[in-house]
Amino acid sequence: MKHQRKRQKKPFRFVILMAVVIVLAAGAVAAVRHYRSAPTAAGPLPTHLPHAPESYIGVYSPQAPSSWAGIAAFETKTGVTPDVAMYYSGWYEGFQVSFATTAARQGAVPLVQIDPEHINLAKITDGTYDGFLTKYASEVRTYRHPVIISFGHEMNGNWYDWGYQHTPPKVFVAAWRHIVTVFRAIGASNVTWLWTVNIMDTQTGKIPAPGPWWPGSAYVNWVGIDGYYMKAPWTFAPMFGPTIAKIREFTHDPILISETGAGPIAGQSRKIADLFAGIHAYGLLGFVWFNSNGVQDWRLNGPASFTAFHRGARTYRSPVP
Numbered sequence: 001m002k003h004q005r006k007r008q009k010k011p012f013r014f015v016i017l018m019a020v021v022i023v024l025a026a027g028a029v030a031a032v033r034h035y036r037s038a039p040t041a042a043g044p045l046p047t048h049l050p051h052a053p054e055s056y057i058g059v060y061s062p063q064a065p066s067s068w069a070g071i072a073a074f075e076t077k078t079g080v081t082p083d084v085a086m087y088y089s090g091w092y093e094g095f096q097v098s099f100a101t102t103a104a105r106q107g108a109v110p111l112v113q114i115d116p117e118h119i120n121l122a123k124i125t126d127g128t129y130d131g132f133l134t135k136y137a138s139e140v141r142t143y144r145h146p147v148i149i150s151f152g153h154e155m156n157g158n159w160y161d162w163g164y165q166h167t168p169p170k171v172f173v174a175a176w177r178h179i180v181t182v183f184r185a186i187g188a189s190n191v192t193w194l195w196t197v198n199i200m201d202t203q204t205g206k207i208p209a210p211g212p213w214w215p216g217s218a219y220v221n222w223v224g225i226d227g228y229y230m231k232a233p234w235t236f237a238p239m240f241g242p243t244i245a246k247i248r249e250f251t252h253d254p255i256l257i258s259e260t261g262a263g264p265i266a267g268q269s270r271k272i273a274d275l276f277a278g279i280h281a282y283g284l285l286g287f288v289w290f291n292s293n294g295v296q297d298w299r300l301n302g303p304a305s306f307t308a309f310h311r312g313a314r315t316y317r318s319p320v321p
Contacts, residue, residue: 049109049146049192051222051254054279054316056286058084058111060259062293065089065099068106074291077306080313084148086111086258086288091119092132095139095147104145111148111194111258111288116162116175121152124175133179137186146190150258151179153196154226156210169212176215196224196258199243209246222285223247224258228298229266229274236278244282257287261298269304276312 057080061070064087075081085103087096089112100110116124123129140147152162155172162172176195183191195215201207214220225247227239244255257279262271279286289309290298300306 048221049148051285053283054286056083056256056288057313058082058086058108058256058286058288060086060288060290060292065096068099068102070291071106071108074289074300077300078309078313079306080310081106082108083286084109084111084288086113088113088115091116091129095136095143097139097143100143100145100147109146109148112150113153113196114149114151115160116152118161121162121167121171121175125171125178127178130182133182134186137183137188140183140191141186141188144190146192148192148194148222149183150194150196150224151176153224153258154198155213156200157198157207164208172213173215177219180215180219192221193219194222194224194256194258195220196226197243197247199225199227199239200246202242210243211246211250214250217251217253220251220253223251223253223255225255226259227257228260228290228296229262229271230296232266234266234271236274236281240278240282254285255282256285259290260287261290261294261296263296263298264301265296268301269308272305272308272312276315280316 059071059074059082061074063070064085068085071082071085085099085106085108087099087110089096091114095112096110103110119129124133140149152160152172152175154160155163155167155169158164158166161167180193195213197210197213198207200209225240225243227243229239240257247255257275260275262268262275275287278284289300291300292298300309
């Protein structure tokens with residue numbers, strides 16, 4: 001959904017003790033379900049994040065990646081510790097190591113949405129930007145903890161220059177594959193690749209089914225779907241269901257609702273409950289709440305919304321037996 005610019009070896013016993021200390025310091029009650037420890041320079045790179053349904057609650061704050069303050073405030077108001085902390089990165093911007101390190105210490109995984117604004121995607125494929133990509137991949141690899149990376153999100157919409165009616169799908173696909181190939185060549189195996197689409201417009205067809213942009217299962221780990229509760233009658237199944245069904249025609253990769261929100265117009269607290277119920281009903285990974293003012297004011301607002309969010313989180317945050 002188009003919206004305002006988004007970014008703005010040590011002894012074994014000792015290792016176990018330090019891991020416990022880090023988890024307690026982060027206040028991460030659900031640590032058993034995720035990779036939650038501060039980055040270190042030693043040890044193998046992780047290759048896969050947990051992908052069980054109802055595993056992730058994420059948040060985007062417009063202060064990210066410059067500051068963690070917005071995410072901390074979100075946690076204070078809702079009583080929910082995010083598992084995913086998202087930020088937007090323009091082309092040529094390096095990996096935000098400081099933000100990612102803070103995220104890991106707080107028990108979260110950074111999710112980076114790389115936006116190739118004003119970039120000819122064919123130039124990515126022909127290697128023009130390999131210097132930038134190699135440096136970025138090296139920074140991610142050195143970080144040594146899980147990172148979720150998406151590129152050119154909402155490409156089946158027409159509001160970005162890398163998307164529908166501006167850049168041919170086959171050019172997008174070639175660029176995506178090239179980026180993943182560069183990262184793998186560097187050995188950045190700690191990346192989970194999130195292919196992010198917008199919900200379809202089933203009434204007018206202005207936002208088509210995302211199939212033509214699919215890079216192939218060899219190049220994608222998770223699928224992201226962006227969609228917002230724009231109006232009071234809107235509910236999860238009619239909003240996300242058709243897009244999920246289309247995606248399931250070509251992949252069974254785990255699905256994350258990678259951007260969502262509900263404003264006052266839609267009845268925010270009720271839609272939050274509907275969102276959690278929808279994640280459960282469809283067996284999805286979870287969602288990322290866009291806690292910012294965009295086309296509408298998506299920020300959580302008022303005690304009813306904070307309570308609804310807290311209650312929703314409790315429905316799938318019980319410890320794993």
